[in-house]
Amino acid sequence: MNLRLSADQEAFRRAVCELLCEDSVRDEVARTRRLPADDEPGLLEVYRRLGERGWLATNWPVEHGGLGSSIVEKAILTEQMIVHGIPDVVHTLSIDIVGLAIQRLGTEAQKSSLLPPLAAGRSVGCVLLTEPEIGSDLGGLSARAEPDGDGWRLYGRKVYSLKSQFADFALCAARTTESEVRFHGITVFIVPMRAPGVRVEPLWSMSDERFNEVVLSGIRMTPDDVLGDLDDGWQVLHDLLGIERTGIEFEAKARRLLDAVLDEAERAGSIKNSEYGELLVALDAEVRAGQLLAWQALGDMLDGELDDVRCAMAKWHTTETAKRISELGPEICGLTALLSARDDEAIPGWLLESAFRDAPGLTLASGTSEVMLSLIASAGLGLLS
Numbered sequence: 001m002n003l004r005l006s007a008d009q010e011a012f013r014r015a016v017c018e019l020l021c022e023d024s025v026r027d028e029v030a031r032t033r034r035l036p037a038d039d040e041p042g043l044l045e046v047y048r049r050l051g052e053r054g055w056l057a058t059n060w061p062v063e064h065g066g067l068g069s070s071i072v073e074k075a076i077l078t079e080q081m082i083v084h085g086i087p088d089v090v091h092t093l094s095i096d097i098v099g100l101a102i103q104r105l106g107t108e109a110q111k112s113s114l115l116p117p118l119a120a121g122r123s124v125g126c127v128l129l130t131e132p133e134i135g136s137d138l139g140g141l142s143a144r145a146e147p148d149g150d151g152w153r154l155y156g157r158k159v160y161s162l163k164s165q166f167a168d169f170a171l172c173a174a175r176t177t178e179s180e181v182r183f184h185g186i187t188v189f190i191v192p193m194r195a196p197g198v199r200v201e202p203l204w205s206m207s208d209e210r211f212n213e214v215v216l217s218g219i220r221m222t223p224d225d226v227l228g229d230l231d232d233g234w235q236v237l238h239d240l241l242g243i244e245r246t247g248i249e250f251e252a253k254a255r256r257l258l259d260a261v262l263d264e265a266e267r268a269g270s271i272k273n274s275e276y277g278e279l280l281v282a283l284d285a286e287v288r289a290g291q292l293l294a295w296q297a298l299g300d301m302l303d304g305e306l307d308d309v310r311c312a313m314a315k316w317h318t319t320e321t322a323k324r325i326s327e328l329g330p331e332i333c334g335l336t337a338l339l340s341a342r343d344d345e346a347i348p349g350w351l352l353e354s355a356f357r358d359a360p361g362l363t364l365a366s367g368t369s370e371v372m373l374s375l376i377a378s379a380g381l382g383l384l385s
């Protein structure tokens with residue numbers, strides 16, 4: 001594995017870093033962090049600025065709004081956005097999950113109509129998979145597509161979806177055919193989110209990110225709205241989480257959190273406490289190990305061989321590390337860590353308090369830690385056969 005960036009990639013990293021350090025971007029991020037909890041941002045101006053340069057989706061072809069470069073530039077962009085504190089959920093969902101799936105599996109018509117606005121930072125995509133009774137085990141989903149002429153009508157309730165209140169369209173899994181094999185007969189549809197028959201309601205939680213419940217009551221779908229093959233949505237779902245499971249996003253989060261803890265611990269003098277000193281050194285090593293795992297998984301993607309087990313290792317390690325750091329923040333930094341970014345006394349851009357509230361979600365979203373461990377044990381180590 002070669003972890004060194006080429007001269008062009010290094011130049012790209014510096015150019016992204018320069019843009020994200022501009023005062024206007026910092027001001028926008030600081031303003032966003034102080035918004036009331038029920039007023040989270042959707043598309044930010046910084047997304048449009050990245051989009052107009054082709055940087056949001058660097059690895060997509062030029063005709064779809066990218067630069068036609070490799071996945072490495074994409075990973076650099078993701079890392080830099082997180083390191084600079086840019087809210088990244090809209091980006092992850094729209095580009096790394098929804099956009100990537102359309103890029104890989106969409107028809108030419110789907111690609112040319114949906115990808116350019118996503119890449120330009122003018123459109124938002126979201127994901128509707130989880131239901132009140134199923135999360136990890138998507139084979140048991142109950143949303144259904146009932147035949148209607150040459151198409152279908154979609155019915156069902158989806159929960160815990162992020163950013164669906166801003167989304168222009170969603171990737172939504174529903175059952176098209178009853179089958180004894182539970183993973184057969186699922187189809188992924190591209191659903192317009194502002195059409196009649198789609199209702200979005202908030203599901204409040206302690207996180208700053210608002211979850212939603214999305215109720216589908218008979219919205220009409222045609223064969224043009226199917227992503228991938230009919231009844232073969234399982235394959236689409238497998239591909240959906242590819243880049244997210246490489247852990248790039250999470251290793252960058254862990255680094256940013258640890259740096260914030262280190263700065264504050266140094267300021268408060270707790271770094272001199274030998275117990276914390278040793279712990280911080282150990283955490284630094286774990287963050288670096290997570291970075292290696294994530295870039296290794298990304299390297300597999302670059303070679304066209306997304307390795308499920310290596311992705312699971314990276315996802316498990318990076319999210320568990322980020323979660324531990326979030327939870328240790330208040331212990332190491334003291335009460336300062338519990339100041340909200342909205343508090344006048346907080347350091348500008350303060351993130352430990354919101355990270356503490358977000359921590360439980362890290363090891364649940366896009367595959368829980370237990371499911372990752374089970375995959376590593378069975379497919380990786382052959383232990384559970």
Ligand SMILES: Cc1cc2nc3c(=O)[nH]c(=O)nc-3n(C[C@H](O)[C@H](O)[C@H](O)COP(=O)(O)OP(=O)(O)OC[C@H]3O[C@@H](n4cnc5c(N)ncnc54)[C@H](O)[C@@H]3O)c2cc1C
Nearest residue numbers: 127128129130134135136160161162361364365368370374
């Ligand atoms: C921050 C965040 C963002 C999310 N965003 C979205 C979104 O945009 N769209 C969307 O559709 N969903 C979203 N989700 C939902 C997410 O996909 C589910 O929470 C996740 O799939 C787990 O499902 P569940 O919560 O129903 O838990 P369950 O699957 O019911 O699991 C419950 C517990 O059982 C364990 N478990 C389950 N199966 C196994 C197994 N085979 N082996 C061992 N242990 C197991 C799990 O680890 C967990 O501890 C989001 C969740 C979070 C936290």
